[in-house]
Amino acid sequence: MKQPILVAIVFCLAGSQSFAQGIVNAELNVAPMAVNPAFTGMFTGSTRVNTFYSSHRAKSSFNYESYGASVDLPLVTGKGGSYLAGGLLLRKDVVAEGDLGTFNGVMSVAYHKIFRKTGDSNNAHAADLAIGIQGGYEQSTINLSRIFFSAPSIDPRWNYLPAPGQPIVWGLGTHPANYYTINAGISFAKSFSPRMKFIAGISANNLNRPTVDIGREYYFDRSGLELQFIGTVAANVLISKRFSLRPATFFYMNSINSRGLVGGNDFCYNLSRNPDARRPTSVFIGLWYRSGDVEMVTAGMTYNRFHIGVAYDYLSPAVRKSGAAGDGGMCLNLKYTAPGKKTGRVVPNDRF
Secondary structure, three states: OOHHHHHHHHHHHOHHHHHHHOHHHOOOOOOHHHHOHHHOOOOOOOEEEEEEEEEEOOOOOOOEEEEEEEEEEEEEEOHHHOEEEEEEEEEEEEEOOOOEEEEEEEEEEEEEEEEOOOOOOOOOOOEEEEEEEEEEEEEEEEEHHHHHHHOOOOOOOOOOOOOOOOOOOOOOOEEEEEEEEEEEEEEEEEEEEOOEEEEEEEEEEOOOOOOOOOOHHHHOEOOEOOOEEEEEEEEEEEOOOOEEEEEEEEEEEEOOOOEEEEEEEEEEEEOOOOOOOOOOOEEEEEEEEEOOOEEEEEEEEEEOOEEEEEEEEEEOHHHHHOOOOOOOEEEEEEEEEEOOOOOOOOOOOOOO
8 A cells, every 4th residue: 555545544543643743734722622631721711612624635645634623611710710620622533535534532621720929910920830631532443445445556564455374354344443542731821911921831642552453563562552742832922002922832742752843923913993902803824834844824813702713734845845745734713712700710821
């Protein structure tokens, strides 16, 4: 089988690891709970609902689509503004016209401990230390029939059809694999002033090293999926009453030494007649880069309590010169944040 199809299989079956590998395909706003469980509930309002869809088309080999939704909200608010939050994330990844697929459902819980200075009534210098944990269910499927009959050649490592005297390993048809994952993360957010807010976090995925039957013999060690780590540093910087910056950097790696770095910035402009409005109308455009292979442009708008964003990524010139084929990819994101009653909950950095 052609090597791109093998890459697609591995990418799809490692569903719990796929978001970080393609994190440049969408802005951090798309699914913050997938980046770090500690980001659950870290927003201003009562409920946050996110939906997203991304599509990546290749000139040869395979296409990739991903869509999903998430909802999170504060559950309990304690003294001093500390709170417990919970959320649910659902995601579906499809490769090669549905021949390869991964469904991922994650329940997330995070506790946010708030630190405030005495007399800081506006929380202009508050800090948030959060720890989050997730439990997830994943199902990966592969339809060997269509892949086998549509492929001009078969890679012997996958042994779809046995050699003389050998037993059938899988056989044709659709083959599912079900497994469970445990993820955890920690983050620290700080408001230095109304003009400068900062957040940093690190998360670890697949802590329980779930065993995956499909493809394990060649692409996973016997103990299961690889551990994966994601580090995040982001900020909100208010340059003037109307203009602000939202830089962010992501670093991800796993225990087989696969790693990458993503960095960029959204340039935001406030369109409201009153720039100090509680719910201003704003637009943004951003530039992002993933080390070695992908460049991306983002754009979007926030109106009232709705946020809509679009992102387009494409292979860097250096990668294209090496012979890689691809038409790039696009991601759409729609978010709604419901208003909330005054509960004393404190959010030092509502970056999301």
